[in-house]
Amino acid sequence: MNDRVTVVVATRNRRDRLFETLPEHRAPVILVDNASTDGGPDAISSAFPAVEVVRLGENRGAAARNEGVRRAGTPYVAFADDDSYWTDGSLARAAALLDAHPRLGLLTARVLIGPGGRPDPVSTAQAAAPLGTAPGAPGPTVLGFLSCAVVVRREAFLRVGGFEPRLFVYGEEELLAMDLAADGWWLCYEPSLVVRHFPLPEGRDRSARRRIEARNRLLTALLRRPPAVVARTLAATYRESLPSLWDVARGLPWALRHRRPLPPDIEAAYAGVTHPS
Known part of the structure; x- marks a missing residue:
């Protein structure tokens, strides 16, 4: 043990x-x-x-x-x-x-x-x-x-x-x-x-999961990423899940109060992974 x-x-x-x-x-x-x-x-x-x-x-x-x-x-x-x-x-x-x-x-x-x-x-x-x-x-x-x-x-x-x-x-x-x-x-x-x-076969509400995932991606961007990334994530959320935008709108005051952008070196690393040159 x-x-x-x-x-x-x-x-x-x-x-x-x-x-x-x-x-x-x-x-x-x-x-x-x-x-x-x-x-x-x-x-x-x-x-x-x-x-x-x-x-x-x-x-x-x-x-x-x-x-x-x-x-x-x-x-x-x-x-x-x-x-x-x-x-x-x-x-x-x-x-x-x-x-x-x-x-x-x-x-x-x-x-x-x-x-x-x-x-x-x-x-x-x-x-x-x-x-x-x-x-x-x-x-x-x-x-x-x-x-x-x-x-x-x-x-x-x-x-x-x-x-x-x-x-x-x-x-x-x-x-x-x-x-x-x-x-x-x-x-x-x-x-x-x-x-x-050993996951079980998918049996949960997939649309609900997509909505939560889209909400969390946008909230995370609002909390830590620069405005350009927030804008791209917002556009992607609009295309993927309109209900997610309503969820984020309700949490927007909280997200803005807790916004703490990443240090430049960490942001550069994330940018390199998500949008490599």
Whole structure:
């Protein structure tokens, strides 16, 4: 059992999946339940007494992970979804890398999907290392990640405020990546760390997901990107999801109050990834 890393799992109404994945974890687990109605918290507490179950009174989406990080007593925290787990040895390697590199704020792993272990396209893109590797860093620089496949330095995560509650779910990772990079932390991809992910077939409202994703992209641009990027994102949102514009309009005063543009070097890196010359 790894004593340097805590695994934080946020869940809602996925009791059956948790019974499949929780036995695979090789570190202490904090399960943060987003007000489930399927009896999951009680069932998990009974079946897995070593798991710390945190019951929230409301669904906080991705920001539920913040509560797990606050409660963790280890210097590093790994995130997992209720349908994923870290392979044996990955968390020990992650802790060793974080111990050896004090500027390292986040490590993201290679993700293998389903029983056949198909590489996730995000991992394939990260392995191509479009941003290169910072001098002294343990792996290629990344400016984005999948939440189920990262280990964070607890100090760094808490210092930047964790996941923004207003974004709820879908695309919440981008703002956190920006804030960690702006705070001076390295974010790196390390393919020797492996996460197995077993997502269920798509059964949720795809139109609702597209609306939230478009809203979050525009809100994130308003919070951190220069006016030209905001304008491009606004135009794309108009084409993709008009209802998203209404959602953003309601949150516009909040976004403008919390606007904090990225430092020039970080903005240049983002611009190079999203609009390469």
